[in-house]
Amino acid sequence: MKSSVTAFTWKLLPLVLFVMLFCNGCWDKKEFNQLAIAQTIAMDYEEEQYKLTVQLVMPAASDEEISGDSMWLISGEGDSVAEALEQISRSAPRELYLAHLDIVLLGEGLLRHDISQGLEYFIKEDVLRRRTNLLAVEGAAGELLQAKLKLADVDIYYLRNLLRDQRQWVKNGDTVINDYYLAMDKRLPEGLVIPRIRTKDEKALYLDGAALIQNNHLLCWMEQDWLDSYRWVTGGAEIRTLPDDKSHDAVTVEVRKDRCEWELVSAEPLQIRAKLKGKLLITENKLKNNIQSIEELEEFRRQIQQEMETILKKEAEKDFALLQQKGCDALRLGRWLYAWHPELVHPEKWNSQFSQLQIDVQIETAVRSDA
């Protein structure tokens, strides 16, 4: 009995070994030095042609670190994204590897045409993850990627650092593919805010403003001061210097914003309260030598708080009103309202409902000890 079991095991062994040969994933192996690893991609749409510019890293096997010599830019054009990519594949000296794409730059042409057309191919091919970052470029995205800046070359590390630095100031400020999907829900459309990246005097890159997207199209470009107010929705921080004034000259305040809390005030007419909470840190105070007592200090802080709240409230109201004027719910208010009060929302008419609803802005701040 034992010998027949052993005999059968021996007969099974070659099959097991044969199968094991294919269990180590070598069929899908990718040799590092045979790949053109795409780090960043810029998508443009001009004259009815999709144009892709891909930044590729093609390291040698002996490279211990990636240098500028290993980076290449290749462009392709076509009637569709797939055609443009095919052109790039034919030009690339190595096998194109797209699975490491971290950032997608969307050019103005594509933003005005239709973002979904640009992204659809990559999403269906499982190339883009839902965590891939989106950045908007005013003008041609490919040109930005090819820009020769004085400070540094435009590459994935530079872009990643910009985003990382932004994260220190802004919570949930990145726009990723998942945000795109959430915003494009046809049942309840909302606006999408994609940070804009620009060059400054051909010296450096910086994040400034954003593209406001609705129904897969660029609605308009928004400036940085609008974005600062918008940050009340997502949370974040900004530095504000109070206006030049006899009593409050040169007082700089860091405003740390919590995420906006919405509250239904009334159903008819539809009125929502936006409760914006934050902390104020006085970072620069050239008047501190004038303050002699604790009471004076407390009075000073109270005045700063009041002044800041007035300014911030005015700006928030103005910027929310701007969105309402455009009929674009980039505040994700519809999603909140639909989640907690679905009976009040008409999804197919949400854009016009959003334009007409009353948003009451309430700001609560607390002054923390001087930074």
Added chain:
Amino acid sequence: MLPVLLIQENGTAGLLAIVPGLAVGILILLVCTFWRNRCEETSFPQSLQMLLGKPAGMVTTFLFLLLYLLFAVFCLSSFVEVVHTGILKETPRILLLLPVFLLAGWLAWNGLEDIARFTVLAAVLAVLLLFLTVTGSIGSFQMKNLLPLQIHSPEKLIQSIGYSSFSYSMFLVMFMVYPALPQKKGIAWQMPLAAALSAALFLLWVLLALGVFGQFSMEQLIWLPLELARMIQVSAFLERTEALFIAIWLPVVLANSGLLLWAASEAAHQLLHRQKSRWLHWGMVAIAAVFSIAIGNLLQLFYLEQALAAIIAGFVPLLLLAILAATLLYSRKKAGRKGGQPS
């Protein structure tokens, strides 16, 4: 795939369809316990012949065998499809199928004890996977993506309940497993508790996915665990974990399919009154593997699931009723015989 179907047809409240499915699962376990308590002396195939008559009993045993095989095919083919479409796109599908069938068959061959030990590991890994997914996705989770709870298509709720019932009908395997379990106090309530816990974990997965992806996006997803794995990012420490995820998921799949193949093999052996035969066992595994190879793509897998769900919807209630009724009759006869025996 089940949660996608639930959400697609019904929105968030489609998750409620899990409850009837779980109820079917618990009902199966209760009928199984009832049968076992009254027919301790026989195995399930023998019981069926005793309860339903020899021809009907044999046919029913054969149907059970087929069901176990098809469940195993479905389980392993789904996993291979995830790996093939998501990770190893160039590796031929057959080369992914054969090793998993070999492993599951080997696990089944070694018997229930090895499967039980393996399942302990699989349970730990399932919890680890959940922890990993929750940690990595928590930053993207928002309640407002999940709500409101509403049914989009009430007419498809019945269909969703059908799919949910199909999923929990895999508990039919307990009819083969229960006789092999040692007589232990508490098994009768531990099994439904385990079923409820597994349903709770499953629900947690789906709620997490809804909170991250939203209801609209969920309709477009096919492989939910893979998509959630792609969202995992714990600072710069942990990202791009889907390959690791799949590797951790493998033991869970193997434990389930190993048990199903064991049950199919055991049913075949008892039907043919054979002792442990390697040719019979590996023949069954080979048949299942060939059937899996024939299922070439995801669409065919969906069709298989639809067909099985339809069969289960009609078959399981009748079967449970028949077993219940027959067991009651048998136990009364047995009681009558004992009462009539001379002291």
